[in-house]
Amino acid sequence: MSPTENIEKRIENVRIAVDAEANERVFGSILQAFKKSKAKQPAAAQPNIWRTIMKSKITKLAAAAVIAVTIALSITFLDKSVTSAYAIEQTIEASRDLRFLYFEYFGSGDEAIKECWIEFDPNGEAKKVRTNLHADWQIVHVWKEGKTQTWRKKENTLRTYEDKGFTAKILKLVRDCDPRTAVESLYERERKGDVKIEIELPANKKKPIVIKGTFLPGKYLLDNPTLPSFRNVLYVDQTTKLVTGIEVYELKNGKYEYNGVWKCYKQDQPFEASIFDLEDETPADAKRLTTMH
């Protein structure tokens, strides 16, 4: 090593020690500034999808229409023969401007964040999807109209391929998460015999409808028959009929234990194009494999 490299390394390798308690206080002041700044932002900039829906004129009108039919729906809601009424066409109208959705999974422990970006076309069909469902970005998938890119950090590979099975899984994930189709998707699984549904319809219209879907062992995921029973609890806004959150419970020692919750955020602006393209973010020395049929 040359003397220049030596001194560079010595400077680079200087380590610092930080007092954890004082550090926490410093971050507290940063967080406070952040919260103040968030409070100043207009409501439209807030991320929650449900607030955004009620701000739009068209969705307000549609929501008003939905209120008018809420009573009728509520009466028939417990009858499963009328589940098609719960296809909530009015709601789809109310939420037709949902083009860009972001989901985040808040786990009960310290596990890695799971997240998902979805871009829909004007007809509400999923066009582009990105999922980060593994710790430390070990595996990232980007799906665009049938074509998939999969980045595997450990193997340092980027695979581009067409796989009907994967496309089916991605579209299933979208239907399960999309606030417009999550309930319908659960009923589809019920018709197949994979899940049992229970509904709690509170008299207080401000409280959400609670739909519990208990999956039989091995039926929670399409491709993992070894999984135990899971329960998804969907919270449905009584006014908009949109799913506002999905809690996940896992059967352990005879009890359903809370696993985490999926939350959805509406994005008004299109996502950056780079979110749906792994080419640029993949290291230059990564192995690039392409399989197309």
Added chain:
Amino acid sequence: MLEDRLLVWKFNRGSDRALARIYAKYRDDLLRLAAALSNDTGTAEDIVQDVFVTFAQSAGRFQLTGSLKGYLATCAANRARNINLAAKRRQTTGLDSSLLTSNLKTPERWLMDGEELRQLTEAMAQLSYDQREAVTLRLHGRMKFREIAKLQDVSIKTTQSRYRCGLDKLRSILNSEVTK
């Protein structure tokens, strides 16, 4: 790089967790950089806190054009430079310059002086400010010479020369400490 872009995206949408991740990711680098630039760990703490507070206040409208680390390093360098200029001005107007750093120190210390950091800070103090800045931004801020030259408002060659001269001087200072 893309992780940063996504973190910024979430940060702009009000995610506390994204802010915490950005802070945890770059805090130490910025502290080292600020300590080397300011020759004072108390001042370094203030610089880093200021940088992150300002960054936090930009939520919702922050736009990342280059690297996030480069952006934060540039902010820290600009603050350190302002403090340095203010110190110089006070010296020329006859004020007691020792007040500057002592006033800026936080009552409860955040950054604990390690031996290595102390040695480096002392050695850095003997470089001209421009040399110190070039060395620090290059080695702690991981900035390109082009970016440092832009910040210093000089040509790339001048920045490279400041960097080389700074390293030569540091080598002789630190080596002489070892042989003492």
